[in-house]
Amino acid sequence: MSALAIINARILDPATNADFTGACLIENGLIVELNRGTGWSAPDGVEVIDAQGLCLAPGLIDIRVKTGEPGAEPKETLKSASLSAAAGGVTTIVIQPDTDPAIDDPAMIEFIQRRGAALGLVNVRAAGAATKGRDGQRMAEIGLMDEAGALYFTDGDKVIANSRTLQRVMSYAAAFNALIACRPADPWLSEGAVATSGELAARLGLSAAPAIAERIQLERDLALVEQTGARFLVDQISTEGALETLARARAKGLEVAASVSINHLCFNEIDIGDYRTFYRLDPPLRAESDRQALIEAVRDGLIDAITSAHAPAPAEDKRRPFAEATPGAIGLETLLPAALTLHHQDGLELLDILRPLTEGPATLLGLDAGRLAAGAPADLILFDPGAPVVVDAERLHSKSKNSPFDGRRLQGKVIRTFVGGRTVHEIG
Template sequence: MSRPLAFTNVRLVDPASGYDGPGAVMVVGGVIADVARGGDLGKLSKDVEVVDGKGAILLPGLVDIRVKTGEPGSETKETLKSAALAAAAGGVTTIVVQPDTHPVIDDPSVVDFILRRARDIGLVKVFPAGAATKGCDGERMAEIGLMAEAGCVYVTDADKPIANSKVFQRVLAYAKAFGVLVAHRPADPWLSAGAAATSGEFASRMGLPSAPAMAEKIMLERDLALVELTGARLLVDQVTTAAALESLKRARDRGLPVTATTSINHLSLNEIDIGDYRTFCKLDPPLRSEDDRQAVIEAVASGLIQIVVSAHAPAPAEDKRLPYDEAAPGAVGLETLLPALLSLHHDGRVPLIDLIRTVTSAPADLLGMASGRLAKGAPADLALCNPDTPVVIDADKLTSKSKNSPFDGRRLQGKVLMTVVDGRTVYRA
């Protein structure tokens, strides 16, 4: 059992309660024992470890519900341990790993393997997402009920859209019967096949194979129709275009049980950042136009998009240092999620407490987790951060095993000073 821990002289930002102000927090036995808003904790005993925050922000630990690792099967990309270390360095205390590994997480035994490995590593909390279909092949439904019983927190085929509407209808109906959330990437697979960029003048000038932004809206419209038919809960996996936002808003206005995410990459970058064929900016979905980026920022500010993810997708140098068309898509993001998100606060685009909600209480509430809040009795998953400290991202110094960061060389603001999971200090700057 770790020593009692007290955070004093901090600014508490707790979206779950709406509080943003001075205070202090006491941690005992892995849970939050006391929260002093606007004051201090009084006299503390000698056995308490006191951390003087010196005015830094104390947040609930970040909850990142879309993280890829290479384990099992492709450990050269990222192991569960290296991903957990990167998460801790980024103030992320809970991650949900995607099922498209080797073997695919489409069986209760693989779910159990991930959970046991995470417990053995003993850093951040790791939960698996199960595959919606066997092998993520979009054809045969996986054992959704058994995986949920084993501990997967939602089902998805990760980057692969389920093109067969009959199969997807069955997945939604079956998942609803077990109360399981379904996540799905809205991308028409035929329009998107082979695309490395978003259609438009920029892609044409660069000579890149591209897909229209409308491919996202087309698939989302189908998904929303099937949600209306089945009544199942849907997590729209990364909305990145203004056209899709229109469909999402109509669905939300009609009361459909739909939640949407977007990635920090699509909030921070646009298609021009590809520059001179920068493969570290080759993503899936591809980077969009500046108009789309601005629309997504507004959707986060309004609450239409409730959750922001890192979309952490490690790829080693040999998979990225290739001609743009041949390079693997994806970017690491666990360590840059918080400082990149804080850029929207520093630019005055979204209030700080609303930004922090998208990576704490919103994803925790969606998945029924007790974390993501600064409340008495809640798990002591915490991140201490100085939001004003300038940071120049150096990809070579990232903790992740792979270094494919689109933020390499970029100046951001926001430094994680300390990360605590269940009362244990797992990272200290």
């Protein structure tokens, strides 16, 4: 592989809080060196890309991506998801285990990774199911899946209601320091709910769950974390009360991380409007006070990972009465410009936004990516944080078009995406 130099770039590295104008030299898929200033000259024979002031940052790492492959390829394939990721500046995606069949054994982990590698686009990794068939009762072969390359273990959108089962999973995972992720949602308070409790849900006649359902389940999960010593990820935290519980657990020294979906940082319950099903999400959109608390948690570093929560659903699954519509939204291509609204509208620093999109998830999952440093993989993005973008769902690479950002005017455009020093996406 020939060497490559990117010059005259605004280099942003959340891992070191670096923000300077300079150049990056890449050889054999790895970063060789970073140089400050505009006077550096590339060695002879090196291909040079003049960034002309564009931002150069680590490629984004999305730890929560659903696809339809295997089992429901019309929704999304690994190829269409990888194309979407590359266009969105996401260089590593972690596939959720809720496929058909579920990703609950080493062979499925190896299938996902082998299929992703064959595509030659972005890094495709997998999360293994915590229980067999995601039934919440029988522990899956998490030790063997860990050896096969699973990055963490979760039942995805399904809550492990059986405390004994979750205790067994956590205890076993703690023996080899594996990460367990759970959705915090009391299954009885949340059963059948499609919205968050409040005046809006009552006026629309929607079945709703109180925000406290998230905190109640999180309190149980954290009690088991304290008892077992497991590493734990709070998957898609969405309420202010749960954030307070998380902060107390961190203060006690528990090894607990948290992710939040970009949708809950950008939208609130009002966006449901007149039963707009593209805003039918799980967890449901919350009150504006919850959204603001989540933004402050990103600013303060309480959130470790911002995810797209990419969940493709075809039109026939969305064009239904609100309560019957399939929850979820696509988000790989819109992740960066959506996250940059926190910079343009809420005043967060670029590094504070990029950290839970790059270094945060990389550290959580033990990946070498997510940073700009000599020896790190050359998984990079060049982007213009101020470039206007009008989202047109029909032009997105995903096979499904259920984007809540459709028609929105955002700022932030990915110009070029590199994986291992190779260009996998470029605006011409």
